[in-house]
Amino acid sequence: MTYLLQQTLNALQLGSIYALIALGYTMVYGILTMINFAHGDFFMVGAFVCFVVVTFLDLPFLPALLLSMAGVTVLGVMVERVAYKPLRQAPRVSAIITALGVGIFLENFTLALNPYPKHIPPLIANTSWTFGGITISSLQCTIIILSIVLMVLLDFLVQRTKVGMAMRAISWDKAVVPLMGVPVNFVISITFAVGSGLGGAAGMMYGMAYPVIDPYMGIMVGWKAFISAVVGGIGNVRGAMIGGYILGVLEIMVAAFLPSTYRDFVAFSLLIVLLIFRPYGIFGKPRPQKV
């Protein structure tokens, strides 16, 4: 029982990271109906910005977090302006392929700059508390609480603010919204900024929680986060959060009770089974088709 609870805690930690990245996928998809395959690499850049900031500037936790988020935000908005914006009217697949290209570029550019795996020096005093056999470390606590705070802030932004209303409106009908005086390009930039910022935060947390960061780490984590977004119903912000936690729990539980090499196998098989029964994800709704 304590083993199970302990693993649940680990699952929450991994799930939080997946959920934060999945939010970036789902927001961009909701607003542009485009899968931003470079998002996993934004996450990687977040980890590397944190590494640079902590190693060379010797900053403490909070400034490092803010700087990595800011760095990835700038990157996300830049990529959107340069690579995706000219392709708004092109076939959707072109934008997706461009995103793949940007992703490969970011991976290899980082690799070309410095080809060795890194580790982020500890930023938080490593204390842990034990409650009835379950050990919680301060790092685990920080990751889970911080991601929940970020998610609540995002939910507030989307549901309660004017920008959020504009986002939801654009995802509802792209053609009419500009007629209502909504600055579409500005809202799209904000979406990219917020989504990438969350990805950057996730990258930093991942780098702190798991020992090594390397330029290719965004690929696998990125695809998994994308899958979480789909499980929750892509385009749905709350669905992405739930999806991230579901995937985190699945992975950790498979690794805990089966040989850990079966982790991906079982997780992805279950995903396909889920998609057979709920083809549009847990919170997703089929879009109406016009003939």
Add this chain to the structure above:
Amino acid sequence: MTFRGSGGISGIIPAWARTHAHLPLILLAAGFCLSFAIPHFNILDPYVQLILMYMGVNIILTLSLNLVNGYMGEFSVGHAGFMCTGAYISSILTVRVFSAGSGPWTFPAAIIAGGAAAAVLGLIVAIPSFRTRGDYLAIVTLAFNMIVKSALENINAVGGARGFLGMEKLTVLPWVFCWTVLSVWVMRNFIYSNFGRGVLSIREDEVASELMSVNTRQVKLLAFVVSSFFAGIGGGLFAHLLQFINPRMFDIIKSTEMLIMVYLGGIGSIAGSILGAVVYTFLIEALRPLGIWRMVIMPLLLVLLMLFRPRGIMGLKEFSWFVPKADRMIAKSKIPEGRKSGK
């Protein structure tokens, strides 16, 4: 001879070629003889020969992915999974089942068996794809790719994560040539068959084509099976060319590479597939002196290409040799630009 859909380029083809309908056949025969002569008399550097063989394998893979992504307009991102199946099945057959030198037919039989195994998997993957559409198919295929890779990593009988080796170098230039020509020929005949037209109608509008009495389920299933069959064949050739395979060779990065070749050359075009595979393979090798920076420059080129030609080099255009005679007249009647969706 004209290029379909673009009148201006037809001047490139000289007049004598236009009057010789048998020219493709003559070229094919010449190419076949050349593919024997090159390794036999060592006309080209072994390295150049290797690159030529890679190009052939990549053409097969690109064609197979183009059928699903370009012609059918679905978005499959896990084609390396099919390739992996073909590679493993055919390698197991040549290493464990057929003893060396048991006959000249064993190698093609092993390759076809690999393709057939991939086709069966394609059938299995196609079934959940009926319930999901568009981007959800991407997830199904992506998950399939990861499942295949992860499953093979756990099967110790085929080497697990360490990989599988012991294949002889059975993939030689004549074989690559034959398989490439065969797959181009089959693909062309498939696309211009009744089923192929069904595939195209699904790309333009699935609901409408269903209403026009296209059996979309059947067509999708068949397109998937054909596509995965050829991916399996490409995988088998690849394995016997490299003489070593491991599951990590066939992960998402390989699938991404195939996607790039398809969209570089142009969606929905056989000529585009060939061009995309050749250009990509050539560029990757030509930029090799740049070391790691080549993988920085390649995606930049891809992004620039997409910005200036969003449908790839040949997007939806076809070189008329790949269009059956009866269809050349139809091709001349222009399709309005707005309807060429390709999603």
